[in-house]
Each structure stands twice: as structure tokens, then as C-alpha cells.
Amino acid sequence: MIFALLIIVLAVGWAAITSSFAIGNLVLGAAIAAAALFPVRRQIAHTTMFRKTGRIVSLAGLFVVELMLSAIRVAALVVRPDLNQRIRPAFIAFPLTATKDAEITLLANLITLTPGTLSVDVSDDRRVLYVHAIDAADREAVVRDIAKGFERKVIEVFE
Numbered sequence: 001m002i003f004a005l006l007i008i009v010l011a012v013g014w015a016a017i018t019s020s021f022a023i024g025n026l027v028l029g030a031a032i033a034a035a036a037l038f039p040v041r042r043q044i045a046h047t048t049m050f051r052k053t054g055r056i057v058s059l060a061g062l063f064v065v066e067l068m069l070s071a072i073r074v075a076a077l078v079v080r081p082d083l084n085q086r087i088r089p090a091f092i093a094f095p096l097t098a099t100k101d102a103e104i105t106l107l108a109n110l111i112t113l114t115p116g117t118l119s120v121d122v123s124d125d126r127r128v129l130y131v132h133a134i135d136a137a138d139r140e141a142v143v144r145d146i147a148k149g150f151e152r153k154v155i156e157v158f159e
Contacts, residue, residue: 003037007034007037008030010030010033011030014032015029052157055153055157056157058156059157063114066150067113067115070114070115073135077134077135087134088135088137089133089136091120091131091132092130092132092136092139093129093130094130096128097151098151098154098155103154104129107146107150110150111131116135
């Protein structure tokens, strides 16, 4: 059941990416999805995989929302004539709760892909992620937003 549901979801995703919801394209997407999922069909049958898929979708949804909100914030900053007085760029030392390399990498990439922020470096002991924010008037708010948003969702995905 889960296998068939994933094939359908991936086929619709294929159609969305290719911008064609024609029957032939949906069938092609389903065939590619079935071929890709066939080797891991036993692992997909477990309910933990379905739960993890929900967490991945939740993280992707959060990323899309943050992407749009950040783009709006950055656009609002740069169109103002008093940009130099309004902007408060800063480097922030973000204390990591994430411990796995994959978690830290995904978190750093999500931060970098979000307009107005850039992951710069990770400390040698992997406890601090250095982030540059284009507008960080309230550093604690930036840390809190990353911790309660991206980092929490990333850790949930890798549980």
C-alpha cells in the first residue's frame, strides 16, 4: 500500500517538475518511481519509513515558507533608501544541538539557501555553526528561530 502511494506521489512530483500532467508523462513518472523504489521495497513497507517521509515533507514545507518570508524581508531591506541605517549584518555563533555530520550539513545548506543568511563555518568540535545574517539586530531571535525551526525539523528527520 505504501509502495503504491509513494509511486503515485513521485509520479505527480515528476509531472510537476516536467510541467506536463499528460497521461503519458504520468505513466513515465510512475515507471521511473517504481524502478527507483523497487530495490528498497522491503524497507518502505515499514511504518517508520512512512513517518520519516512525513517529517521530510514537513521540513520541506518549513523551508518553502522560510524561503518566501526571507525573500520578502531581504527585498524590503534593499528597496529602502536608508539601507545603510537599517541593515545590521552580523556573524552569529549558533550553538548546535545536531550532532551527526548529515544533520549539520543539511542545516548549513538550508540556512545558506535562505535569502539573507549564509553558513560560513563549523567549529572543529562541531558544536558551533557560524552564520552570517544580513540583518541581525536581535541575535538571540536569530538563534532561536534557527533552533526552533530548521534545526528541530532536521533532527526529527534523522531520528
